[in-house]
């Protein structure tokens with residue numbers, strides 16, 4: 004029996020992710036370079052299109068001339084910028100974010116920028132540089148930052164201020180990390196291309212370490228309505244959530260609490276709900292007992308007269324754009340897409356979109372080609388552990404839709420919502436959440452039926468053609 | 483442009499995992515039930531075999547008689563117990579652990595027990611109960627605990643103390659969660675069975691909600707030497723690690739720091755190292771400049787006269803036990819296994835073990851059957867995103883070893899070390915870390931060669947048999 008006593012201690016979230024960088028996608032130099040670009044580009048897009056700004060994004064990766072394994076990444080955007088006082092923590096404190104609200108964003112963990120900086124700090128050791136001007140800021144600020152891992156707080160290495168004469172707003176982040184461009188190149192190019200496909204309203208310029216420049220120019224000035232912040236839907240509460248909501252509400256009566264703090268609940272419905280389950284509408288929600296809280300949660304989940312979850316605060320890609328995207332990447336013979344009605348997962352509205360492409364330039368293969376997106380981020384890794392893969396490879400019997408493998412078949416799945424149940428903080432695959440699995444399945448069936456119809460029509464036409472040919476062939480003999 | 487200002491805030495690690503329970507494996511009621519059992523069983527094993535105690539572990543899952551979706555899990559062990567003062571935080575503070583040391587353990591995130599309790603709190607709302615007596619404790623303590631999610635700290639609901647008359651030591655954890663036994667059953671049974679296979683020195687009793695009892699009785703009293711705590715190997719340092727080590731060391735001279743705080747470095751080597759890279763051996767390590775630190779890290783990684791990383795502090799399964807395990811689960815015709823030499827990943831020694839089984843009762847299939855373990859935990863989910871899957875399905879050309887699919891081929895991969903680079907905190911798959919990928923590949927090739935020899939010998943024998951038969955057939959005619 005080991006005599007030594009156990010040493011108990013607590014670590015900060017920064018130390019946690021420093022020790023476990025692999026879970027955030029920083030498992031090797033190639034993957035880390037890809038992940039770093041992703042995190043910074045996603046922040047740049049969140050700061051632009053999610054606020055109605057047509058994005059101009061410049062990404063550059065340079066190889067250090069002496070240390071060949073060192074890459075300097077810089078990502079510049081014309082977004083809303085960051086108020087000066089938040090710059091150090093936004094980039095120097097793990098689990099600090101402006102995205103812990105109910106709004107569709109690409110970021111959601113409060114981790115991405117910090118992971119990039121932490122990884123740079125471990126492998127290269129230079130501070131990261133952040134230059135930013137918030138909208139209407141009369142100054143441009145620059146910070147050089149490192150992270151105090153033990154304390155989970157920013158170390159400000161230096162700071163600069165300039166007058167903002169041109170009214171610029173946006174952010175530029177520069178960070179040096181250990182990377183492996185030759186192995187990461189293809190994934191990074193794919194990532195940027197597939198991002199550009201679903202953000203045709205963005206200018207994206209990418210300068211590679213080899214000196215190549217990839218430019219995706221804006222093809223439309225129309226930017227989809229930005230996602231808006233919303234309130235939780237009553238069907239999605241849990242005990243923890245309701246306790247937090249009650250501790251934060253200003254409502255002093257249960258009826259006001261229910262009708263003000265949730266989406267889809269007016270005064271009339273709130274009253275009917277409370278009466279049905281025997282709650283006193285004028286009771287102070289803060290005085291509910293543990294048992295009453297449990298009952299309330301159960302009732303909120305059960306009552307079926309609340310309005311359906313709304314989706315006007317979400318920003319899906321849209322069936323049209325999906326079709327355009329699929330046509331442009333895959334050049335298929337047939338394409339279709341559908342945007343499903345919103346569903347609710349734990350208080351969050353979620354919309355699933357599914358596209359299908361068949362034939363044309365798609366090479367027949369033994370498996371479905373699957374293109375996955377979540378909140379307009381392309382997901383490139385860990386496909387086989389994604390719920391969408393389960394749907395297309397296990398749940399659907401493709402022969403029912405007239406598809407026999409090898410077949411030239413591609414499926415695109417986009418999930419958007421105020422929460423995406425990723426399986427990991429690297430945001431590469433979606434967990435098997437039943438309501439999402441069901442939505443994807445229904446969506447796939449819908450577009451698969453449309454393909455089936457197309458194929459049947461095509462077959463019929465071909466048969467008619469054959470008949471016509473036969474008739475033509477026989478006509479002379481008969482005549 | 484959206485006019486509303488962004489709301490910045492920081493969340494506690496408890497709130498982070500509460501919001502993102504899917505990344506810890508709690509994505510749906512079935513998966514959550516499985517994950518909860520795992521986390522508690524892994525804690526029970528860490529508290530026993532890792533301290534040289536022959537484990538007696540009782541697992542029970544009961545269905546609530548009224549609320550059919552509620553399951554009460556209880557896991558009891560005869561381990562080292564938890565000193566009273568640490569019980570609340572060990573179970574009520576996320577990122578609090580006794581395993582943040584360099585020692586091979588099943589737990590490593592400081593998260594498992596808390597995730598189970600958090601999930602129970604969200605879905606059922608009852609406090610968890612922990613009963614524990616540390617070794618030689620004259621009292622047995624019981625705590626009922628919930629977690630303050632916002633503050634990341636335990637809420638002690640009630641507490642009890644009894645005299646420990648029988649000298650019992652160990653821990654019992656009881657928690658109620660929402661689950662789905664019928665969907666989780668198979669995975670949980672597999673998990674327990676595959677755990678029992680690599681811990682043949684343990685008694686494990688599992689009582690299911692259906693009232694069945696599965697018993698795995700100890701088949702040997704020999705417990706492998708427990709893993710021991712160790713020091714980092716110099717080849718695995720990074721800038722962050724060296725800074726932490728320097729801030730914590732008592733050594734006042736560089737030479738003492740190098741020879742005392744690292745494994746594999748004696749005084750002589752330390753001196754040779756420092757001289758080679760031009761460091762003053764008597765310099766106080768706390769006075770090193772940023773540039774000197776960078777140089778030191780580079781030098782520590784580069785210098786090739788340090789002793790190879792040691793592995794006597796690790797506790798592999800061992801080739802013999804792997805073969806016994808494979809024979810007992812798969813009943814193959816051929817089996818072999820290898821324990822590789824230790825390698826170092828970021829300062830951590832890692833040992834890879836590989837087993838192979840062929841033919842017999844194994845059904846031929848199009849793909850390799852892969853059995854994965856990490857630090858003696860069976861990994862059952864997310865196989866296709868595991869580095870071991872990449873090796874067996876992409877890196878190895880099986881036809882070179884005389885295998886043509888469909889084939890009756892199974893490969894077991896076990897990785898043990900003081901750090902396992904899991905891809906997620908749910909501990910289901912291992913990231914693509916080059917040194918580990920290489921080790922697995924070498925290991926697989928080694929056992930595959932052994933299979934190839936076996937198959938060649940078998941073929942030769944069969945040919946000889948055929949010849950013999952032919953000769954016997956012709957003999958009479960000739961005679």
Ligand SMILES: Nc1ncnc2c1ncn2[C@@H]1O[C@H](COP(=O)(O)OP(=O)(O)O)[C@@H](O)[C@H]1O
Pocket residue numbers: 042046047050080082083084085093094099100101102109110111112113114115116117173174175488
């Ligand atoms: N390019 C940017 N423009 C504006 N704000 C940014 C930018 N990058 C990061 N931020 C701010 O820093 C915060 C932290 O970013 P990050 O660590 O990536 O986490 P997350 O994106 O999940 O919130 C963001 O929530 C955002 O408020």
Ligand SMILES: Nc1ncnc2c1ncn2[C@@H]1O[C@H](COP(=O)(O)OP(=O)(O)O)[C@@H](O)[C@H]1O
Pocket residue numbers: 009521525526529559561562563564572573578579580581588589590591592593594595596652653654
């Ligand atoms: N059954 C047990 N016996 C003894 N100690 C335990 C047991 N379960 C948990 N602990 C203690 O509680 C700590 C936290 O457990 P957990 O949250 O699962 O994280 P981890 O196992 O990663 O350390 C462990 O490090 C251990 O010290």
Ligand SMILES: [Mg+2]
Pocket residue numbers: 042045046109110111113114115116
């Ligand atoms: Mg981000």
Ligand SMILES: [Mg+2]
Pocket residue numbers: 385426427864905906
């Ligand atoms: Mg994962």
Ligand SMILES: [Mg+2]
Pocket residue numbers: 521524525588589590592593594595
């Ligand atoms: Mg644990």
